[in-house]
Amino acid sequence: AQTVTQSQPEMSVQEAETVTLSCTYDTSESDYYLFWYKQPPSRQMILVIRQEAYKQQNATENRFSVNFQKAAKSFSLKISDSQLGDAAMYFCAYRSTITNTGNQFYFGTGTSLTVIP
Amino acid sequence: EAQVTQNPRYLITVTGKKLTVTCSQNMNHEYMSWYRQDPGLGLRQIYYSMNVEVTDKGDVPEGYKVSRKEKRNFPLILESPSPNQTSLYFCASSLYRDGSPLHFGNGTRLTVT
Numbered sequence: 729a730q731t732v733t734q735s736q737p738e739m740s741v742q743e744a745e746t747v748t749l750s751c752t753y754d755t756s757e758s759d760y761y762l763f764w765y766k767q768p769p770s771r772q773m774i775l776v777i778r779q780e781a782y783k784q785q786n787a788t789e790n791r792f793s794v795n796f797q798k799a800a801k802s803f804s805l806k807i808s809d810s811q812l813g814d815a816a817m818y819f820c821a822y823r824s825t826i827t828n829t830g831n832q833f834y835f836g837t838g839t840s841l842t843v844i845p
Numbered sequence: 846e847a848q849v850t851q852n853p854r855y856l857i858t859v860t861g862k863k864l865t866v867t868c869s870q871n872m873n874h875e876y877m878s879w880y881r882q883d884p885g886l887g888l889r890q891i892y893y894s895m896n897v898e899v900t901d902k903g904d905v906p907e908g909y910k911v912s913r914k915e916k917r918n919f920p921l922i923l924e925s926p927s928p929n930q931t932s933l934y935f936c937a938s939s940l941y942r943d944g945s946p947l948h949f950g951n952g953t954r955l956t957v958t
Contacts, residue, residue, distance in 0.1 A: 734887075737885070760944075761944035763946055763947075765947075771933065771951070771952045772949070772951055772952070773935065773937075773947075773949035773952075775946045775947075778944070778946055780944060819887060819888065821947075823944055823946075825944075831876070831939075831941045831942070831944075832890075832893070833878070833890070833937075833939075833947055835880075835887045835888040835889075836887055837885060837886060837887035838887050
C-alpha cells in the first residue's frame with residue numbers, strides 16, 4: 729500500500745508570513761493524484777488544493793500553492809501571507825488510480841499549524 | 846446543496862451497546878468510505894464501498910460493520926463497542942474516477958465508556 733509521510737507534527741508562522749508544510753509519499757504508480765486538506769477547530773475537512781501527477785505545473789489556489797517534485801515523491805504546501813484563519817490541522821492525501829480497489833485514498837498523519845498574531 | 850450528511854455529531858455510549866452512525870450523500874457518488882481519526886495517527890480507513898452491495902475492508906476494520914443497500918447511504922455499525930473505539934469518525938464520498946477529491950461529512954465524536 730502507498731504511504732504518506734508528514735514529518736512535521738507541528739508548525740507555526742507569524743501572521744502575514746509564508747510557511748511551507750512538507751509531505752512525501754511512497755508509490756510505484758506513475759499516475760495518481762495528490763491533495764491537501766485543511767481541518768480547522770470546527771473539525772470539518774476542507775479541500776485546499778489538488779495536483780495531478782501527470783501535470784508538471786504546480787497547482788495554485790489563491791494564497792496556497794504546492795511544490796510537486798515527482799521524482800523525489802514530494803508534495804509540499806506553501807501558504808503565503810498567512811492569516812489567523814489558516815490555523816488548522818493540514819493533511820496530505822494520495823489517491824491511487826488502481827480501479828479494482830476503488831482508487832483508494834491514503835492520508836498522512838497531519839501537521840498542526842499555528843498562526844501567531 | 847451537495848453534501849455528505851453524517852449523524853450524530855456527538856455520541857456517548859457504554860461498552861457493548863450496539864450503535865449505528867448514519868451517512869448519506871446527495872451527489873450520486875459511487876465511492877463511499879469511513880475513517881477514524883486519532884491523535885498522531887491521522888485518518889485511517891475502516892471500510893469502503895465502490896458501489897451498491899460492494900464493500901471491502903480498509904486498514905482497521907475490526908469491530909465495525911457496514912452495508913451499502915442504496916447508493917446514497919453507507920451506515921457504520923458497531924455491534925459491541927469497546928473503549929478503544931473512542932475516536933472521531935468521518936464518512937466521505939467521491940466519484941471513483943479521474944482523481945475526484947473526497948467530500949467529507951462533519952464527523953462524529955464517539956466516546957465509549
